[in-house]
Amino acid sequence: MKTTTTRMKGLGGAVCAAMLAAPLAFTAPAHAQEYPSADETLDWTIAFGPGGGNDIMARSIIDILNKYDLYPGEISAENRAGGSGAVGWGYLYTQDGSGYGISTTSGSFVTTPLQADTPWEPEDFTPVALLATDDLVLVVNGSSEIETIDQFIAEAKENPMNIGGTGSVNVDFIVPTLFAEKAGFEFDYVSFNSMSEQTTALLSNALDAMVGNPGEILGLIESGDLRPLVFSGQSTPNALGEVPTMGDIGYDIGVSMPRGLILPPDAPQEAQDWWIETMKEVVETPEWSEYIESNTLTPTVLYGEEFATFLSNTKNGFETVLRNVGAIE
Numbered sequence: 001m002k003t004t005t006t007r008m009k010g011l012g013g014a015v016c017a018a019m020l021a022a023p024l025a026f027t028a029p030a031h032a033q034e035y036p037s038a039d040e041t042l043d044w045t046i047a048f049g050p051g052g053g054n055d056i057m058a059r060s061i062i063d064i065l066n067k068y069d070l071y072p073g074e075i076s077a078e079n080r081a082g083g084s085g086a087v088g089w090g091y092l093y094t095q096d097g098s099g100y101g102i103s104t105t106s107g108s109f110v111t112t113p114l115q116a117d118t119p120w121e122p123e124d125f126t127p128v129a130l131l132a133t134d135d136l137v138l139v140v141n142g143s144s145e146i147e148t149i150d151q152f153i154a155e156a157k158e159n160p161m162n163i164g165g166t167g168s169v170n171v172d173f174i175v176p177t178l179f180a181e182k183a184g185f186e187f188d189y190v191s192f193n194s195m196s197e198q199t200t201a202l203l204s205n206a207l208d209a210m211v212g213n214p215g216e217i218l219g220l221i222e223s224g225d226l227r228p229l230v231f232s233g234q235s236t237p238n239a240l241g242e243v244p245t246m247g248d249i250g251y252d253i254g255v256s257m258p259r260g261l262i263l264p265p266d267a268p269q270e271a272q273d274w275w276i277e278t279m280k281e282v283v284e285t286p287e288w289s290e291y292i293e294s295n296t297l298t299p300t301v302l303y304g305e306e307f308a309t310f311l312s313n314t315k316n317g318f319e320t321v322l323r324n325v326g327a328i329e
Contacts, residue, residue, distance in 0.1 A: 035099055035270045038072040043095070045103040047088025049081040049194035052166060053134065053213045053295070057259055058104045060291040064282050071278075081193050084112045084167035093120040095264040099271030102128075107171030107257040110315045115168065115328045122315060126263035127307040128275045131283060132297040133256035135233030136175050136211040137240060138163075139226040141202055149229040149249060152209070156185035164190045164198040164210035171257045172211050174321055175232050178253040179246055181325075202226070213257075214240060215295030237296040258314060259297065260307055276303045 080088035085108035095101035165172025192198035
């Protein structure tokens with residue numbers, strides 16, 4: 001794991017607003033005859049370890065594709081974790097021109113190239129769709145003496161906390177950084193490669209707190225092993241009960257994580273078109289609605305170039321934040 005000490009330097013307000021699109025009506029996809037071939041195995045890269053939000057999203061889509069026979073060939077999903085997504089998306093980048101490589105995105109898809117020497121940028125890949133956005137909950141160990149976010153802030157002002165997150169300099173870093181700047185405390189950020197690693201650290205008291213998507217840790221919240229203190233989104237999911245939002249206590253940060261689908265650079269046009277039309281079917285299924293609800297996501301749907309524009313705007317906003325805190329030069 002890697003520790004980064006934050007130093008607050010007067011950040012601005014919200015850096016990116018969720019872009020909402022109305023659900024698209026069901027239409028039969030105009031599949032090109034040449035693509036996809038039933039003889040070609042789809043190489044699905046999951047850029048993080050098992051159990052995290054990226055992994056859950058990818059496997060949920062794959063399950064829907066299989067259940068409704070939407071993809072004619074075999075699908076091979078492999079977790080290629082490392083470097084806050086750099087390893088997995090770097091692998092997809094090497095499949096330039098192929099229509100048979102694919103991956104899901106997260107906040108690290110935008111932030112990793114901002115702070116690491118990756119050969120790729122988000123705009124290098126072929127955009128398929130933004131399918132959802134999500135927000136984070138700040139939690140402590142269920143046995144912690146801290147029971148409210150006000151107590152947490154007061155304690156952090158006296159003794160800087162260490163807060164864990166998945167990835168080094170990404171949304172998991174940006175959310176507590178913005179919150180700490182607004183609330184007036186400092187903290188040490190501890191990065192992990194997977195949610196399971198950071199949860200183990202918190203439960204063993206190696207961390208003071210951590211941030212995560214509620215859907216990934218809801219079971220531990222419901223069991224009392226973890227105690228939620230504050231939610232970064234605009235409204236608290238029902239699953240979190242009376243937990244306040246950051247905006248409720250005067251510290252709205254306006255940051256959401258993009259959950260999307262991409263193909264390799266310069267993928268064939270027929271592959272991009274096929275996946276756009278197919279994802280329009282996927283998001284209309286009851287299984288997708290259940291995934292959105294159970295993982296406390298916001299259904300935010302944009303296709304093709306609109307998704308590319310969303311990524312560009314998000315990248316610009318994140319870059320501003322990271323420069324202000326000295327995380328990147």
